[in-house]
Amino acid sequence: MAHRILVLYGSYRSDRMGIRLADYIVAGLKARGEDVELIDAKAIGLPMLDRMYKEYAPGSAPQALEELARKIRSADAFVFVTGEYNWGVQPGLKNLTDHFLEEWFWRPAAIASYSAGRIAGGRSNFLWHGTLSEMGMNVVSSTLTVGPISEALSADGKPLGEAGKFLERAFPRFADDLAWWTEAAKMQHSRKKPPY
Numbered sequence: 001m002a003h004r005i006l007v008l009y010g011s012y013r014s015d016r017m018g019i020r021l022a023d024y025i026v027a028g029l030k031a032r033g034e035d036v037e038l039i040d041a042k043a044i045g046l047p048m049l050d051r052m053y054k055e056y057a058p059g060s061a062p063q064a065l066e067e068l069a070r071k072i073r074s075a076d077a078f079v080f081v082t083g084e085y086n087w088g089v090q091p092g093l094k095n096l097t098d099h100f101l102e103e104w105f106w107r108p109a110a111i112a113s114y115s116a117g118r119i120a121g122g123r124s125n126f127l128w129h130g131t132l133s134e135m136g137m138n139v140v141s142s143t144l145t146v147g148p149i150s151e152a153l154s155a156d157g158k159p160l161g162e163a164g165k166f167l168e169r170a171f172p173r174f175a176d177d178l179a180w181w182t183e184a185a186k187m188q189h190s191r192k193k194p195p196y
Ligand SMILES: Cc1cc2nc3c(=O)[nH]c(=O)nc-3n(C[C@H](O)[C@H](O)[C@H](O)COP(=O)(O)O)c2cc1C
Pocket: 011, 012, 013, 015, 016, 017, 018, 019, 083, 084, 085, 086, 087, 088, 114, 115, 116, 117, 119, 120, 121, 149
């Protein structure tokens, strides 16, 4: 049975490049039969965090938050596609993520990072591990690191050259690892309600 997977991406730049990797992952997971949706923070356009979703009285949260909360709660797993700004995480994705807490709990998450250079977003990849763990997700150990992003993927998310081949070799293990933990979590959810 298909797993419901959200692929989250959060650059707001006009000339953003990471959407290539997000599109590649969405297409790759769909090709494996998964039920995948891209959550593009820029397209959703949440305001800078004021009240968290849970701080609104039931039924009074802005429609975009309500809709996103529903999608997060009903997902089986998440993929965070992260670029790197000044050795840190991208604020758009972090802002989207911080609107929620319990909605993320008890599901696996995988991290795919990229950047303009050969570091491939490795520092933000590392930072997201701690953040996602704090938010109650089980971060799988397989990861993707893509760089330089412009040399690895075309504008329509197709692998290019040596960097693209490297990504294609890494993707199956990444997807297998996430699928294994997603199945494990789904099985556990079906037999036991999370303690909180
Ligand atoms: C404000 C800013 C800071 C950046 N800092 C880093 C960095 O610390 N490390 C890095 O490898 N690339 C850095 N870059 C280059 C990005 O990796 C590259 O622009 C990438 O395409 C950004 O992702 P996006 O296009 O999806 O927004 C930075 C780019 C910007 C705009």
